[in-house]
Amino acid sequence: MVMVLAIDLSHNHFSSGIPSALASCTALEYLNLSWNAFEGPIPASLAKLKNLQDMDFSFNNLSGTIPVALQDMTMLHHLNLSSNSLTGEVPKGGVFSDLGTSAVAGNLGLCGAWINLPPCPNFKSKHKGLSVSHKVTIVVLISIVILILCFLLLAFSYKWRYKRQSISTDNVDDSVSSETDSADQSTLDLHVEPTRISYEQLVSATHGFSEANLLGRGGFGSVYKGTLYNGTHIAVKVLNFQDKNAHKSFITECNALKRVRHRNVIKVITVCSNPVLKALVLPFMSNGSLDRWLYLDGGDECKLNLNDRLTIALGIAQGMEYLHHYCFVQVIHCDLKPSNVLMGDDITPYVADFGIAKVVFGDSLDSLASTNALQGSFGYMAPGTEYAMGGKIGTMGDIYSYGILLLELLTRKKPTDTMFTEGLTLPKWVCMNFPDDIAEVVDHTLLRNVNESDPSAVLVCLTQLLQVGLVCTNKSPLQRPSMKEVVMKLNDIKDAFLNISTIL
Structure with a gap:
């Protein structure tokens, strides 16, 4: 029996309804169907996934109401239903009790004043003209209920306060x-x-x-x-x-x-x-870090071909996209570089080493955010005081580090290489040879199968990837893309590369 722990079908063109058979994957912890064309209602049977912790159905065509049964999924901590056509009242229990408006944004038919959505319609009773005796009875009953609740609150207040202090599994x-x-x-x-x-x-x-x-x-x-x-x-x-x-x-x-x-x-x-x-x-990752793969034994050869490097670049970008946009809190890595990317089987990269990461709870950064110490590694930090010397920390710093990593992945040149002196940097060196002379900067092993009379898919792909790296390393944070945009661009590059390679 196969125990499926994670399913990620995001950024595809799947349509029709969400398969109710997913409810049989009882061990499932992560489910991402975002950026597709799924339609119809959300199956209430998904509430059977008691181990599910992260569910993302954003950017689809889902309709109908949100199943109330989803609030009984006690392990569910992250839910994103934004940009669909859902209607009705948003449930209030379970994961919905801490749900932000952004998680249901783009569903014009949803209501619920408690989550800053339009209030739901208040349907008045058709029975009018209650007698005085009925009104008095209702008032008396309400008063009795209020008194009972007050006594219960007083009786259990101390016990509840102690329980809240002693149980802190998430802190x-x-x-x-x-x-x-x-x-x-x-x-x-x-x-x-x-x-x-x-x-x-x-x-x-x-x-x-x-x-x-x-x-x-x-x-x-x-x-x-x-x-x-x-x-x-x-x-x-x-x-x-x-x-x-x-x-x-x-x-x-x-x-x-x-x-x-x-x-x-x-x-x-x-x-x-x-x-x-x-x-x-x-x-334990037996394949070591990306740094080891790029510079194995200090030799002149690298075993990673262009498809491998494209897969690695996309995987790292998808991991960072999750941390920046889809994680239960926003995580800013602050030290993204090849030695902090571990390599799993099948050239799968894993973003690692969060020792100086910054965790954003709501609109506030954690207490480690403001410091006079260097935040990151030399060569991979954003220029100036953006956050190299205690400046404002944000996702754009990670974008810059990713751009350096991508350029290093393609050129096999560290940003701290001895050739980069007197104002010359890795991005500037690439920019000086872009786009006409990229053969002067990319790793020579990537150009072995390129025919000079027919550049084919390789040079096209390399040019597009270098352009992404250069845009990410723009000196102005405002001119850099978000990780969502980087992932979308890399997906387009990969699809085009595979299609052209197949044709040729």
């Missing part, structure tokens, strides 16, 4: 800072996997965090490879207690990843926190 700051007194009770579950991993299991899996299992060291800690008792390979990111900023980094990364669900963003298996260890437990 990582409170959970992580509430350290246990023994290593046996040291695991904080982030609702990502049902299996808890204890401190002793991590010690055993990494052979006591031995140097032989060390994968690398970063600014806030070290990463070790581990193997659990059942053979599962994991990566354990251990916090450096001596770094005063490491604890903030740990909290930020927990907040950024605790409910993230996307095929191109690394997920957290669990978190271990006790007086002797704070660690993130992540899936």
Whole structure:
């Protein structure tokens, strides 16, 4: 039996109704059907997906009312029904209780004053002219009900207040800072996997965090490879207690990843926190980072062909699009670069390392947003004071970093290469040779099969990709595209490249 955890059919041309058979995927956690042409009602049977945490049906032609049964999906934290033709009142329970107006925007037939939509019609009773005795009876009954409710509220107020303080499964700051007194009770579950991993299991899996299992060291800690008792390979990111900023980094990364669900963003298996260890437990990526693939053993060759690099560029962009626009909170990575992109099987990229990420709750940035320290890595940060030296942090900084990464992916030149001196930068170097002399800047391995008399699909694709990188690295943040626009452009480039390649 296949247990499907995620389905993403977004940005296609699917039509007809949403298949009710999806309700049989009981293990499903992520469902994205956005940007299609699905029509008809939302199947009420989807309420059977009790494990579903993220559902996106935006930009379709769905009609009818929103099934009230969806409010019983207790694990559902992110819902987007915007830009459809839905009608009727928006339910108030479950995920709808914290739903923003943007999640249902573009449905002109929806109503509900509590969510800043037009109030629903108030249908008055056809029975008029109640007698005085009936009116008195109604008033007395209402008064009795109010009194009973007041007594109940007084009786349970203290108990409710205590319960709210003691149960905080979604607040990582409170959970992580509430350290246990023994290593046996040291695991904080982030609702990502049902299996808890204890401190002793991590010690055993990494052979006591031995140097032989060390994968690398970063600014806030070290990463070790581990193997659990059942053979599962994991990566354990251990916090450096001596770094005063490491604890903030740990909290930020927990907040950024605790409910993230996307095929191109690394997920957290669990978190271990006790007086002797704070660690993130992540899936082990045997293929290493994108940086390793680009510069394997420092040789002149790169095994990634153009189709591979296009797939990687699109995957990273889709992961960043999710973080910027579709995640339960907006996440600004602040340090996007090849070494922070891990490679899975089938050339699947995973955006990783959220140690200095900024989490936006509503309209406010978290407490780490304002700082005088450098935010990011040299060469990948946006120019000037945009957020390199404590300037205003926003998604446009990530767009710039993505543009540098894309140019590096195509040229195989780091932005910190020794050739970039005296004002010459990677974007400026590419721009000087664009579009007529791109052969002077792109990785030579991408041009091996190009016929000079017939540039075919390769040069067309490379030119379009370099243009995306140059637009993303525009000095003015206002002139850069959003990640939504980048993903749409890359999808168009990939479709055109595959079509031309097939014809040729």
